[in-house]
Amino acid sequence: MLHSGEALIRCDPNLVHGERQARPTSTADLVLSSFPTSICKRFRCNTEVFGQGDSAEYLCAVRTGAVRSYKLLEDGRRQIISFCFPGDIFGVEASITHQFSTDAIVDSDIVLVKRSAVDAVAAHDPQFAYKLWIITAKPLNEAQEYLVLLGRKNACERMASFLVDIARRGGLSGNAVELPMSRQDIADYLGLTIETVSRRLSAMAESETVELPSRHRVLLRNLRRLMELNH
């Protein structure tokens, strides 16, 4: 009963507890890691991997840790585009400059591959070019799913979707979900304010859907109810 959550959302049971690490099932990380000229660099918490408008010199993948990609409006409003965890690729651009900024949420190891090198290899290696296409299509579909959340779901549903999604993507250990990001990050991801995020979490705790033992940890107490809210 204790681990029913893992079964329900088909989480990899071999996930290392504690610090997030790359899972062997991930494709994006592998494709880039196996690249001859890939380098792996450590980014400290809250440091920038690249900024909006920077030349899109590198393709990136998270090996350990977590990053947030976001866009800023002139008046300071921020929309987080995605959180990336070990195995996820980011920094894919159609244009020659990055359309959003990305920085580390916690100390993270990031795999970097020069885009020019990727382009050169892709032009000669159809298998590789095809893999590139597949790993680009995945975040596209994720972004599209996410549009439904921002366009049509209320605060409660957004919060539930978020928790289930983070759990499914590997943050679940037993019934505990690790949330490395701040409440403000969650708010800017879900298109809400920090107060609304806090209130929704408190309400879920009140109804015994979750438990909040610490700031960066959520225990899923009633996953079924969360999944219902999630649609």
Place this chain on the structure above:
Amino acid sequence: MLHSGEALIRCDPNLVHGERQARPTSTADLVLSSFPTSICKRFRCNTEVFGQGDSAEYLCAVRTGAVRSYKLLEDGRRQIISFCFPGDIFGVEASITHQFSTDAIVDSDIVLVKRSAVDAVAAHDPQFAYKLWIITAKPLNEAQEYLVLLGRKNACERMASFLVDIARRGGLSGNAVELPMSRQDIADYLGLTIETVSRRLSAMAESETVELPSRHRVLLRNLRRLMELNH
């Protein structure tokens, strides 16, 4: 002064007025059209090209007309993911089934290519595989830009962004923007209700930012103000 709008948003001045047609600058349409086994099929207004859950057998591109791609929640709420116009590709999936439905907004000619055939060619032709990657990355970036709209912009800004975007993508003739979709479609695209869409358009007409000569036509009277709202 009459055509200042076109210059301002760098629209192709050779655009054919009236029925939308494929522009020579589009890449996606060309990549698929030049494909040996591509077929072109006519879809009547409001008929389905493919449905959510259907096998993702085909990659598609709009040759003439327009389509909407959308997702439905169980309770009937709808979120339109994107409108596609001549030259735009759609139906790109990471999974073997379509994650959303797509149907024609007006009578449309759609280019269809079997995905199995695309996969086979991509596996041997690096140039083609690379092109596939490029045309997939573009809608990804568009979706990400769109997340900012849904997550952080108010109704007025959403409406302005929408008009500018449609104009930029080829709907502009002189200062007139053609809106082939219904008000309900616009609402479901912008994450608003049909009433709010109607009210925002009326307010823009009141402030002489736009003119509304007919249901499916908007004259941009003060593009500068629209661009300001658009951020």
Place this chain on the structure above:
DNA sequence: CGAATACTTGATAGTCCTCAACTCAAGTGG
């Protein structure tokens, strides 16, 4: 022309935001 559909406008309500005060945890220095 009549019917159906699409759209607009108005009144009211509800959700979420804003502003403000407060709590809590972690870190610092005396």
Place this chain on the structure above:
DNA sequence: CCACTTGAGTTGAGGACTATCAAGTATTCG
């Protein structure tokens, strides 16, 4: 060790924006 500081998060009161419900107008199509 503890008062102090600082930043993050929570909670409360009130207000703004958009949704909802309802009625009316315009357009389209048979």
